[in-house]
Amino acid sequence: xxxxxxxxxxxxxxxxxxxxxxxxxxxxxxxxxxxxxxxxxxxxxxxxxxxxxxxxxxxxxxxxxxxxxxxxxxxxxxxxxxxxxxxxxxxxxxxxxxxxxxxxxxxxxxxxxxxxxxxxxxxxxxxxxxxxxxxxxxxxxxxxxxxxxxxxxxxxxxxxxxxxxxxxxxxxxxxxxxxxxxxxxxxxxxxxxxxxxxxxxxxxxxxxxxxxxxxxxxxxxxxxxxxxxxxxxxxxxxxxxxxxxxxxxxxxxxxxxxxxxx
Amino acid sequence: xxxxxxxxxxxxxxxxxxxxxxxxxxxxxxxxxxxxxxxxxxxxxxxxxxxxxxxxxxxxxxxxxxxxxxxxxxxxxxxxxxxxxxxxxxxxxxxxxxxxxxxxxxxxxxxxxxxxxxxxxxxxxxxxxxxxxxxxxxxxxxxxxxxxxxxxxxxxxxxxxxxxxxxxxxxxxxxxxxxxxxxxxxxxxxxxxxxxxxxxxxxxxxxxxxxxxxxxxxxxxxxxxxxxxxxxxxxxxxxxxxxxxxxxxxxxxxxxxxxxxxxxxxxxxxxxxxxxxxxxxxxxxxxxxxxxxxxxxxxxxxxxxxxxxxxxxxxxxxxx
Ligand SMILES: Cc1cc2nc3c(=O)[nH]c(=O)nc-3n(C[C@H](O)[C@H](O)[C@H](O)COP(=O)(O)OP(=O)(O)OC[C@H]3O[C@@H](n4cnc5c(N)ncnc54)[C@H](O)[C@@H]3O)c2cc1C
Ligand SMILES: Nc1ncnc2c1ncn2[C@@H]1O[C@H](COP(=O)(O)O)[C@@H](O)[C@H]1O
Numbered sequence: 149x150x151x152x153x154x155x156x157x158x159x160x161x162x163x164x165x166x167x168x169x170x171x172x173x174x175x176x177x178x179x180x181x182x183x184x185x186x187x188x189x190x191x192x193x194x195x196x197x198x199x200x201x202x203x204x205x206x207x208x209x210x211x212x213x214x215x216x217x218x219x220x221x222x223x224x225x226x227x228x229x230x231x232x233x234x235x236x237x238x239x240x241x242x243x244x245x246x247x248x249x250x251x252x253x254x255x256x257x258x259x260x261x262x263x264x265x266x267x268x269x270x271x272x273x274x275x276x277x278x279x280x281x282x283x284x285x286x287x288x289x290x291x292x293x294x295x296x297x298x299x300x301x302x303x304x305x306x307x308x309x310x311x312x313x314x315x316x317x318x319x320x321x322x323x324x325x326x327x328x329x330x331x332x333x334x335x336x337x338x339x340x341x342x343x344x345x346x347x348x349x350x351x352x353x354x355x356x357x358x359x360x361x362x363x364x365x366x367x368x369x370x371x372x373x374x375x376x377x378x379x380x381x382x383x384x385x386x387x388x389x390x391x392x393x394x395x396x397x398x399x400x401x402x403x404x405x406x407x408x409x410x
Numbered sequence: 411x412x413x414x415x416x417x418x419x420x421x422x423x424x425x426x427x428x429x430x431x432x433x434x435x436x437x438x439x440x441x442x443x444x445x446x447x448x449x450x451x452x453x454x455x456x457x458x459x460x461x462x463x464x465x466x467x468x469x470x471x472x473x474x475x476x477x478x479x480x481x482x483x484x485x486x487x488x489x490x491x492x493x494x495x496x497x498x499x500x501x502x503x504x505x506x507x508x509x510x511x512x513x514x515x516x517x518x519x520x521x522x523x524x525x526x527x528x529x530x531x532x533x534x535x536x537x538x539x540x541x542x543x544x545x546x547x548x549x550x551x552x553x554x555x556x557x558x559x560x561x562x563x564x565x566x567x568x569x570x571x572x573x574x575x576x577x578x579x580x581x582x583x584x585x586x587x588x589x590x591x592x593x594x595x596x597x598x599x600x601x602x603x604x605x606x607x608x609x610x611x612x613x614x615x616x617x618x619x620x621x622x623x624x625x626x627x628x629x630x631x632x633x634x635x636x637x638x639x640x641x642x643x644x645x646x647x648x649x650x651x652x653x654x655x656x657x658x659x660x661x662x663x664x665x666x667x668x669x670x671x672x673x674x675x676x677x678x679x680x681x682x683x684x685x686x687x688x689x690x691x692x693x694x695x696x697x698x699x700x701x702x703x704x705x706x707x708x709x710x711x712x713x714x715x716x717x718x719x720x721x722x723x724x725x726x727x728x729x730x
Contacts, residue, residue: 163660163679167542187661247515273542275660275683276523277504278511281479285512290590291479294504296654306594309478310654312503313421317595318478324591330661331654372520372554376536379547384691384705391698392712397720400692401728403708407690409612409636409669410728 150205151300151322154262155195156253156283157188157210157225159218160273167273172368173375174243175273177215184221188268189228189335194328195266196229196336198300207231209260213241213252219351226346227338234260238355243368246274250282252366255359257287264305267327269294280327290320296331412440412496415489416463417509419501420446423453427609428501428563433461435528435566439535440496442573443467445489445580447482448474452577459575461568467492467580478591479505483512485582490517492580495556497535499528502560510560519555526565526666526687535559543660543679544686563608564666599655607639607656612669613688615641615658616651617681619674619695619714623651628718629673635725641665641685643675659684673714677702694718 161167165180192210199206210225212218213236222233236256244252257265265287270277277294284291292298295307295318305324309316310331338346356363364370390399404410414436419426429444436442444463446454451468458466467489473481486509490498500510502524514521525537534557539548551557607613614636616629626640633640642652644659658665660680670688675681677693677700685691686705693702698711710717 163543167545169546173548245520246511247521250515269661272660275541276507276511278507278521278523281508281511282515285483285515285587288587290587291508292591293478293508311505312599312655314596314598316478316593316597318591319594320591372514372552373522373550374553375548375550377549378541381540381545381547381686384707387691387703387706387708389698389703389706389709389711392710392717394716396694396710396712396717397722398724400694400708400710400717400721401724403692404669404725405728407669407707409690410725 150207151202151264152262153195153198153206153208153264153266154257154260155191155208155210155225155230156265156267156279157192157212157221158185158268158271159183159212159214159221160185160271163272169378172243173378174368182217182220184224185268185272187270187272187330190328190330190332191266191268192225192228192230193335194298194332198298202300209234211253211256211260212236213249213256222351223346224338226349227343228336229342232349233351235351235353236355236359237353240356240363240367243371244366245371245373246276246278247282247372248366248370250279250286252359252361253279254283254286255361256354257283259354259359263322264300265325267325269327269329280325284325287323287325290324292318292320292324293327295326295328298326298328298332413443413493414440415486415493415495415498416442416444417486417498417500417506418444418446418454418458419503419506420450420454423450425454425457426501427568428561430457430461430568431563431566432499432501432561433458433463434569435561436499437462437571438528439530443493443495445486447485455575455577459573460570462571462573463575464573466575466577468577469580469582471582473584473588476593477589478593479508479512480590481584481588482509483516484585484588485580486513487516488582489580490556497557497559500558500560502562507560510558514558517555519558520552521558522550522552523560525559525561528559528561540687543683562664562666604633605637605639607641607663608665610639610665610667612636612638613641613658613665613667614638614671614673615643615675616646616673617643617675618645618649620646620651621674626652628715632671632718632722635722635729643681672702673718675702676700677705
């Protein structure tokens with residue numbers, strides 16, 4: 149038996165950098181350093197663990213849709229231990245929304261061949277958390293999402309989803325789309341050996357024509373939502389800061405009372 | 411007047427507050443038609459009518475509890491086809507966003523998630539969003555199809571606006587995908603008796619500075635004196651001091667209360683992402699350089715083990 153896992157990873161602007169918008173109101177990806185979304189490291193980690201715990205012949209492919217630099221995210225995932233990588237890059241992809249991204253990812257996943265897709269819980273820039281559900285809808289396979297625990301055995305994926313009202317045990321047969329949360333377990337650091345080995349691993353590049361997609365289906369033109377304005381949130385007016393010299397608790401209570409909270 | 415579908419989040423018929431807020435927002439765009447699914451769906455009608463629902467479409471089937479997400483998408487799609495609404499509003503929970511996204515794809519419409527405000531516009535509803543850890547505010551709209559918009563808790567006031575609330579049964583045919591992901595077990599969360607984190611008017615949070623699970627009793631005591639919910643930073647959650655359900659931030663809950671009190675929390679960008687839109691922010695931290703102080707309306711530089719108990723005592727005295 150063999151198991152083909154495709155992990156979707158996004159290259160995002162560093163959250164600790166000064167993120168902002170470009171003139172066309174898309175996320176500015178030039179001025180802030182990019183990196184593999186931290187939340188997708190958890191997806192790579194779980195894919196590798198599924199692979200390590202399996203008796204089957206497992207192949208882990210990492211897939212990204214993104215600009216030239218997004219190769220860095222793939223390299224990082226390869227140095228963690230993934231086997232190969234696919235980079236979907238095309239000038240016409242600039243400004244693609246979540247629905248469009250899910251279309252490109254679904255086409256690429258189908259072309260690559262898969263039994264299991266593993267995604268992160270959300271991208272750290274868009275933070276929508278909808279792409280995994282959209283992939284399941286497009287691929288017509290079960291969605292087993294937001295898992296804090298996941299395992300695969302005999303063609304079945306099982307996991308635990310910690311929701312607001314309850315913690316649920318889920319089960320579905322493969323092929324399926326899974327997403328994992330940051331509660332699923334610390335992601336490994338690439339080892340020196342891993343980093344060296346990654347340099348020799350194959351990275352395929354596909355563009356829209358490789359996926360039988362037209363430019364109008366994606367990009368800013370193909371987006372079904374439109375951002376009309378983006379404004380920096382006004383800095384909060386400087387507050388009062390006091391040093392506790394025995395009266396800090398009382399002073400704070402006085403402030404809360406003045407604001408009618410007490 | 412155009413109808414607006416509102417997806418109802420309820421627990422055995424008890425409507426959760428974010429849904430009532432959605433009814434307020436829906437009335438700005440058209441006439442709210444509510445869709446309630448699963449056990450107790452019919453029991454939601456009175457509360458929904460009280461808050462402006464002109465119609466309530468209900469459907470109960472075991473599929474809603476036994477399988478993940480897709481049965482609800484099937485039902486909401488049936489409601490869209492029955493009503494031809496001007497927009498579909500869904501509460502922005504993790505599940506709500508998944509339902510909304512799949513619905514949008516099926517009906518060929520654009521989707522906006524995590525709106526914090528909504529108003530009528532010339533070209534359809536305009537949604538306000540708070541992005542990049544709440545450092546930017548954007549206004550967006552859906553440019554294709556029926557706008558599907560998920561809205562965060564605390565985005566509008568709950569207003570009574572009695573309406574007919576005519577109940578009718580929705581006819582739903584489940585798709586082949588509906589039974590793809592089976593829910594094989596469910597452990598309901600135990601109630602703490604405190605307000606729901608995302609719905610609370612006041613949130614009192616503790617971070618690494620709280621230094622131990624037992625010490626969270628200090629945070630809980632302050633919360634209880636104010637009738638507040640308890641939050642925690644990821645550092646406190648990762649250390650095992652407080653449950654993940656109470657985590658505030660990018661990978662936890664996003665809260666927007668009237669008052670947020672951060673104790674022993676440095677104010678990392680990922681934490682700020684979940685609390686920066688709070689109306690009034692207060693912090694207690696012994697490090698005067700902690701970034702959280704950039705956000706505060708009132709801050710105390712001091713040891714939380716001194717300041718917090720003193721504050722709790724003072725509140726109790728004042729409240730008598
Ligand atoms: C992808 C990703 C997602 C993340 N998601 C989240 C999230 O959802 N929520 C979240 O909170 N974090 C999140 N983080 C982690 C975040 O970056 C910070 O590490 C975390 O918020 C730090 O928690 P803290 O402020 O409690 O701890 P620290 O940063 O260690 O700060 C502790 C503070 O307590 C103060 N202190 C210590 N002792 C006392 C005392 N006795 N009295 C008063 N003050 C005291 C210290 O001065 C310090 O400022 C995420 C990180 C990543 C990479
Ligand atoms: N451009 C992309 N390339 C690859 N994977 C992506 C991309 N965008 C989103 N994803 C995947 O979808 C998940 C959820 O993203 P989102 O819905 O954008 O918050 C991420 O954690 C990734 O696994």
